[in-house]
Amino acid sequence: MFDWAIIVKYFPILSEAALLTLYISVISLVLGLIFGLAAALARLSSNRVLFGIASFYIWLIRSTPLLVQLFLIYYGLPQFGLELSPFVSGVLGLALNVGAYNAETIRAGIQSISHGQTEAALSIGMTHAQAMRRIILPQAVRNIIPPLGNNFIILIKDTSLVSTITLVELTMKTQQLVGTTYKPFELYLAATILYAILTSATALALRAVEKRMHLKTQRS
Amino acid sequence: MSDAIVRVEALRKCYGDLEVLRSVDLQVEAGEVICIIGPSGSGKSTLLRTINHLEVPTAGEIHVNGMFINDTSLKGKAFDKHLCEVRTNLGMVFQHFHLFPHMSILQNVIEGPVQVLKQNKAEAEEKAMQLLTSVGLADKRDAYPDMLSGGQKQRVAIVRALAMNPSVMLFDEPTSALDPELVGEVLSVMEGLAKEGMTMLIVTHEMEFARKVADRVIFMDGGFIVEQGTPDQVFGNPQHQRTQQFLASIHS
Ligand SMILES: Nc1ncnc2c1ncn2[C@@H]1O[C@H](COP(=O)(O)OP(=O)(O)O)[C@@H](O)[C@H]1O
Ligand SMILES: [Mg+2]
Numbered sequence: 186m187f188d189w190a191i192i193v194k195y196f197p198i199l200s201e202a203a204l205l206t207l208y209i210s211v212i213s214l215v216l217g218l219i220f221g222l223a224a225a226l227a228r229l230s231s232n233r234v235l236f237g238i239a240s241f242y243i244w245l246i247r248s249t250p251l252l253v254q255l256f257l258i259y260y261g262l263p264q265f266g267l268e269l270s271p272f273v274s275g276v277l278g279l280a281l282n283v284g285a286y287n288a289e290t291i292r293a294g295i296q297s298i299s300h301g302q303t304e305a306a307l308s309i310g311m312t313h314a315q316a317m318r319r320i321i322l323p324q325a326v327r328n329i330i331p332p333l334g335n336n337f338i339i340l341i342k343d344t345s346l347v348s349t350i351t352l353v354e355l356t357m358k359t360q361q362l363v364g365t366t367y368k369p370f371e372l373y374l375a376a377t378i379l380y381a382i383l384t385s386a387t388a389l390a391l392r393a394v395e396k397r398m399h400l401k402t403q404r405s
Numbered sequence: 406m407s408d409a410i411v412r413v414e415a416l417r418k419c420y421g422d423l424e425v426l427r428s429v430d431l432q433v434e435a436g437e438v439i440c441i442i443g444p445s446g447s448g449k450s451t452l453l454r455t456i457n458h459l460e461v462p463t464a465g466e467i468h469v470n471g472m473f474i475n476d477t478s479l480k481g482k483a484f485d486k487h488l489c490e491v492r493t494n495l496g497m498v499f500q501h502f503h504l505f506p507h508m509s510i511l512q513n514v515i516e517g518p519v520q521v522l523k524q525n526k527a528e529a530e531e532k533a534m535q536l537l538t539s540v541g542l543a544d545k546r547d548a549y550p551d552m553l554s555g556g557q558k559q560r561v562a563i564v565r566a567l568a569m570n571p572s573v574m575l576f577d578e579p580t581s582a583l584d585p586e587l588v589g590e591v592l593s594v595m596e597g598l599a600k601e602g603m604t605m606l607i608v609t610h611e612m613e614f615a616r617k618v619a620d621r622v623i624f625m626d627g628g629f630i631v632e633q634g635t636p637d638q639v640f641g642n643p644q645h646q647r648t649q650q651f652l653a654s655i656h657s
Binding site: 299301302304305306307308309310311312313315319320323324 | 457486489490496499503504516521522565566569
């Protein structure tokens with residue numbers, strides 16, 4: 186029988202776990218943005234070594250499952266004396282993963298800006314770095330935000346995989362409660378609702394940001 | 406040594422097997438206004454773009470204000486720095502303006518002086534406002550490029566280049582992207598600059614303008630300077646058959 190009381194009773198505990206999920210997502214996103222920007226700039230640079238490293242990184246991440254990447258970091262690295270906590274492993278794995286997708290998103294955004302903008306910047310004596318920072322990136326950000334938001338929403342859902350490396354986030358917490366209550370439907374339904382709230386709230390927030398940016402664009 | 410502001414020697418430019426400039430020599434003296442004419446694909450834009458190194462020459466030398474632009478003895482960062490310095494001497498105006506759309510008109514104009522020449526902002530703004538006033542666009546200082554007409558955008562682009570206080574202005578078909586009724590306002594700004602003694606190298610299809618404003622007209626075809634002289638000589642009495650054909654084709 187379906188038991189509403191279970192959902193009501195455990196919702197606060199699960200909400201707390203959902204906060205950890207959100208926390209993991211945000212930290213991974215910030216790190217993933219840094220990795221992504223670095224890899225995108227490396228892919229666009231004329232330095233062959235940087236280009237090679239970034240291409241390899243992006244290729245490796247995008248052609249392998251996140252779960253295996255997490256296992257490699259958490260279970261594999263200790264073999265070489267590098268023991269990372271579940272939290273650090275999880276965040277690092279997620280950040281490296283989303284970073285590779287961010288890199289392609291950012292690179293596409295940068296390349297969508299007309300080459301004439303770079304030429305105009307260079308012709309007033311700017312360096313390539315100045316042109317990128319002052320002229321190209323500020324324009325590219327507008328094109329990059331929506332697909333980046335998509336990556337973020339995928340990231341939130343992907344955090345459930347870090348439950349497999351003993352991190353007690355929302356999915357793991359739910360599993361534990363199922364183990365003691367034998368109420369899988371109610372509890373997984375509650376987890377489903379919480380994930381939906383997290384991703385939908387994020388989507389709404391992103392839409393608000395896009396709208397504000399759009400207003401600015403219209404002005405310009 | 407001549408005191409030419411721009412000196413181009415035996416310049417060649419190839420794109421793969423395509424030879425776009427075949428040994429071009431050119432000297433631009435201080436205060437000289439040169440109009441470059443010629444059929445599409447003859448290498449006019451490539452010549453201008455190699456002068457400020459937006460295109461890398463295949464062979465030959467380019468000197469600006471005595472500075473050897475494509476000095477291959479400089480490597481890496483040293484060359485980049487040298488290039489930026491030389492480019493501050495060259496103002497470039499593009500066919501499609503290339504204003505920075507995320508910046509206001511005033512920001513567009515002071516961007517180079519502040520970021521590249523490290524002028525203080527107040528000083529740069531004062532100079533920018535003088536220049537904007539001189540082209541009749543002072544009231545657009547806080548507008549954004551998308552709110553301007555093509556003619557206004559190109560006048561701002563000219564001001565943006567002038568704000569760097571260049572020794573030479575390079576114009577690549579500055580009116581070709583404009584609606585016909587907006588061409589005049591841009592040409593009159595350029596004519597004003599010529600009168601003030603600005604050194605200018607202008608690629609244009611505006612023959613009336615070239616005839617009136619140029620000190621020298623250069624006709625290019627197939628990657629060569631085929632013929633050059635005063636407007637009267639080139640337009641009135643062209644020596645070369647290809648020049649005659651070209652002039653006939655645009656008058657018909
Ligand atoms: N980046 C490029 N790659 C290959 N070919 C080019 C490139 N830029 C210009 N060209 C070619 O060089 C020739 C001269 O071009 P251009 O200098 O733009 O001529 P113009 O400005 O006189 O019309 C044309 O045949 C053009 O197709
Ligand atoms: Mg051209």
